[in-house]
Amino acid sequence: MARDAVIPFLDLGAIHGGMRSEILAAMERVLDSGRFILGEEVTAFEQEFARYTGTTYCLGVANGLDALELALRAAAIGPGDEVIVPGNTFIATWLAVSRVGAQVVPVEPLLDTYNIDPDAVGAAISRRTRAVIAVHLYGQPADMRGLRSVIAGRPILLIEDAAQAHGARLSGERVGGIGDVAAWSFYPGKNLGALGDGGAVTTNDGRIAEAVRRLRNYGSTEKYVHPSRGFNSRLDELQAAVLRVKLRHLDSWNAHRCEVAGLYLRLLATSPVALPTTPEWAAPVWHLFVIRTPSREVVMARLHDAGIQTQVHYPIPPHLQGAYAMESFGPLPLTESIHREVLSLPIGPSLLLADAERVAAVVREATAT
DSSP: OGGGGGGGOOOOOHHHHHHHHHHHHHHHHHHHOOOBBBHHHHHHHHHHHHHHHTEEEEESSSSSHHHHHHHHHHHTTTTEEEEEESSSSSSSHHHHHHHHEEEEEOOOOTTTEEEEEOHHHHHOOTTTTTEEEEGGGGGGGOHHHHHHHHHSSSOOOEEEEOTTTTTEETTTTTTTTTSSSSEEOTTSSSOOOOSOEEEEEEEEHHHHHOOOHTTBBBTBBBTTBBSSSSOOOOOHHHHHHHHHHHTHHHHHHHHHHHHHHHHHHTTTSSSSSSSOOOOTTOOOOOOEEEEEEETTHHHHHHHHHHTTBBOOOSSGGGGSSSGGGTTTOOOOOHHHHHHHHHEEEOSSOOOOOHHHHHHHHHHHHEEEE
């Protein structure tokens, strides 16, 4: 098959090619400044991303996992505490809890959205519960109102893992400021991605913001003065400069993702695959377009033979990973079923609608009875 017939899962080269001069100019600006750590670019990006998310504070950090961990540490969550997390998520959500010494308490998702089930959260709350992490999985907002209702009147922090949801909205409000604190990843493949690792914490809570600001920089806000033990987790100037360029394109990129998703939903409506469901209050940004089918391996093979790249997000749930083999969480049958059947189709700012039509056609052929 000719190379030009391949439909990539996500073509970062095409995305960056359209803004090459903007990115190079931003990088040259950093080079000329001679300032590479916590300088003007990071400050400017933090201000711009805070405005974008409608939050008061944004703190740039090294990556999304650090963002989650620092959010937990800023709230003094640690050994002896429990944190409720989705069973159906990328392992980073769990690792952040483990890294602060707290106990992971996984709960099942809602099958229609794959996001955490507020009722399951309510059943899992104990006197040791200090936080709930809601992952806006695949770019679709979790039911934050339902979660708020469940934890109302309790001293429980509501954390947004927004690593896949840059620009998503819930009842018109952008995610990132709906919970008490939010963690972001700028991994290159995200809707807003850097040219390497990067992350951020957003919040409207000044105490949490100040704690993260201190923790990310060796426990210091004044050079060589360290009132607490911290970490080296800082968004660097080059990545911040690139993110400032890409933030200006984010809404148009998300709009195209929505157009592709709408096309998939229409063209696959009569196929036997399970399609994503969006609540009326949610405006997803389609970081991933995920179908579900018990014939996943067959469909993947047919798409591969047609020159169409796919991925599985995720093949093994966290509770079945070796990293958690020494812990007993009990069965999570719904989570396990989802992970056996999900398949992510190509989607992104550079995917042609004609190529999306071709993807849908192959899926229909592969699942025809």
